[in-house]
Amino acid sequence: MTKTAGIIVIGNEILSGKTADENSAFLARELRDLGVDVRKIAVIPDDLQLIAAEVRLFSQSYSYVFTTGGVGPTHDDLTMDGVAAAFGRKLRRHEQLEDALHRYYAQHLVEPNLRMADVPEGARLIGGQGMWFPVVAVENVYIFPGVPEILRKKFSRIRETFRDAPFHLREVYLRADEGQIASVLHRILASFPNLLLGSYPYFDNPSFSIKLTLESKDAAYVNDAHGLLLTELSKLDLEPVRPA
CATH class of the missing domain: 3.30.70.1130 (EIF_2_alpha)
Structure with a gap:
């Protein structure tokens, strides 16, 4: 059967018009080229309960789920919390990600930055070789940042993971x-x-x-x-x- 995908764009800035969403169009084109049928794109705010509900629904409905946005160190970065809640898991600090943050920020590292090492229990790290910070995946959910340039670089590292029979x-x-x-x-x-x-x-x-x-x-x-x-x-x- 054809592999399917859902894309969840997370961010108040998208819904308020402050920032234009480039990521869903990029992912839709890339996935189509890989033979994956994108069935739905949702744009939701930085709301923990909404993120959890949408991730849970998408995960049950599609072969792959891609989230964009909400993975930084500030108060409105709630994607990891939402994904954890969707699967009934707790957040745990991942040693490999913590080490990566220490190497990247060096003496400029501050405690809030370490929030980016907190991921749902059982999360997988994908595409780490050649990337200072790998893609985090939980079940069939792949979690990407909202910055288009970073998302594109990360996706390019793992895109062949999703290849299916072509259209x-x-x-x-x-x-x-x-x-x-x-x-x-x-x-x-x-x-x-x-x-x-x-x-x-x-x-x-x-x-x-x-x-x-x-x-x-x-x-x-x-x-x-x-x-x-x-x-x-x-x-x-x-x-x-x-x-x-």
Whole structure:
């Protein structure tokens, strides 16, 4: 079966509009490329009970869960507490993480920084080689920082952990109105009910006005659906165009 994922973005700054969320879009693209189907993205505040409830629900619902944000040393960094609560565990100071913090901060280390070494009991450390601070995972939950640059570096170290059978994609570009092709798309889905079929309008592109995407993990299935789509479009005197 296709691996699935849920992404939980944690932070009052996202919900208040102070900071734009870049992390969920990055993770969604990366996971799609790895063959993982992202089923839900949630944005929640720095609230211990909400974090615990969302992590618990996502963990039960998806193959993988990715959290971003809330892992620093300040009062509003509650992700580790929330993940621990989701699984009924206590926080424990991890010796390896504590050592990493001592090496990183050296003489500038202060007690609040050591909070970042407190992780749920039984947590796993992943991708430590070449990283000053590894990714912390609990069950199927992978805990990432909210700073996009750091998240991307950390994810790149462990991305192959999540590789699954790839999605096969065909794209069709048209000069048409979506209303013209709506019935065609319905017929395609009637013949290929497991096809992931997307229709996306463009209003400022001089070479095309619609982009259609056909996706499946079965390459032959996609190719057969693509062939039927071209046949049905030709009946409307519509031919694919090349994007500029």
